[in-house]
Amino acid sequence: MVQNGMESLSGVAFRKGHGTGNDFVLLRDAEGALALDASTVAVVCDRRRGVGGDGLIRAIKSAQLPDGRAVLDRDPSAEWFMDYRNADGSISQMCGNGVRVFVEFLLDEGLASLEDGGTLAIGTRAGVKYVQRVPNGYAVDMGPWSLAEPEQAATAGVDALVKAHELDVARPALSINTGNEHTVVALAHRAELDELELFRAPVVDPAPVNGSNVEFALPHEPLVVDGVAEISMRVYERGVGETLSCGTGACAAAAATRYWAGPEAPDSWRVQVPGGTLGVRFFTAEDGLEHVELSGPAVLVASGVLG
Incomplete structure (x- = not known):
């Protein structure tokens, strides 16, 4: 058997998506069962040896992570946590394009619902982000x-x-x-x-x-x-x-x-x-502070199973 560096994720379903060309591999792992070490993430994101992407996003219940539980203390409605990793496997706090693609993934997978004009709370390492569905995709209050x-x-x-x-x-x-x-x-x-x-x-x-x-x-x-x-x-x-x-x-x-x-x-x-x-x-x-809102499209382009 050829070792490809993704053995711990063999058989795991994935989706591929992008926001204005910023592309991500997305995994569904509600209960936090997957082993995501830096080297495995780097291979998955490698454009020659893996699926390829600027980063990897795991959809995990906020209650399953310390960072997520801290988010729930602030807003109990932030059920899902965007566990984002850079292409080299390092952990990142937040990704503005990624959170839009993450919401599109949650909706397409039936993990959440969001009407036009509605808002969904998402847990991130940079706190709770509120994502609104708008005509051109999604608008995110980045804080x-x-x-x-x-x-x-x-x-x-x-x-x-x-x-x-x-x-x-x-x-x-x-x-x-x-x-x-x-x-x-x-x-x-x-x-x-x-x-x-x-x-x-x-x-x-x-x-x-x-x-x-x-x-x-x-x-x-x-x-x-x-x-x-x-x-x-x-x-x-x-x-x-x-x-x-x-x-x-x-x-x-x-x-x-x-x-x-x-x-x-x-x-x-x-x-x-x-x-x-x-x-x-x-x-x-x-809160009296000046916030910044980011808006733009989010597209899912592929699905598959990791080998």
């Missing part, structure tokens, strides 16, 4: 966003430098937290964005303690049309590499560009990524 270094950002507008292949010099950047850590670089020209070679990780200085995703954002000209601002973005995700899309990264790129644009910048944004278009909206929630 509050924040500047990682607010004092330095207020003084200089940036708090880091980023080096990347095909950029002539290190570029100033702003660190943003949207449930995951992000470092956002503003580019001035389309050629800079198109010619970036992101086959290796950009270097962030100072290096974030837990690492970060790095987004390269290009404001459109004009930036705002009919009250909606628009940017284009490419991203290098830690533990994955360059992906066609990153939901939390789109939120971070919009938040950073909005911060740089000043108090007159709008609350509604469109973010063009290689895999499609995402909507980002900033609003004041009931």
Whole structure:
């Protein structure tokens, strides 16, 4: 028998889905019976040796995990927990595209129901996320966003430098937290964005303690049309590499560009990524904090059984 690194998951059914090209392998494991170590996840997500994906998402009952039980203390309706792993097997707090695909998976598998305009509470390592069914897919309240270094950002507008292949010099950047850590670089020209070679990780200085995703954002000209601002973005995700899309990264790129644009910048944004278009909206929630909402499609494309 040929050993493929997936022996512990042999015979397990899977689904494959994506949100604007950010693709995931999804497993149903309500009671937490599956053994998901980092090496197994990495093989499943390998595009040559496995199914292939930017990450793996396990649908598990929140009550089966310590992180999930903490979520239930906050909102008992968050029955399902999105157990998300990066393509290298490392555990991640949250994925904005992934949570939309996760909800589509739950609905298609008959594990949850959601009417048009209705909202479903989902447990994640970044807390409870509320997902609403909308005409173009799903909209997710991603929760509050924040500047990682607010004092330095207020003084200089940036708090880091980023080096990347095909950029002539290190570029100033702003660190943003949207449930995951992000470092956002503003580019001035389309050629800079198109010619970036992101086959290796950009270097962030100072290096974030837990690492970060790095987004390269290009404001459109004009930036705002009919009250909606628009940017284009490419991203290098830690533990994955360059992906066609990153939901939390789109939120971070919009938040950073909005911060740089000043108090007159709008609350509604469109973010063009290689895999499609995402909507980002900033609003004041009931907790008095400014939240960010991410909207976009979610598609299931395949199903099978792991060998």
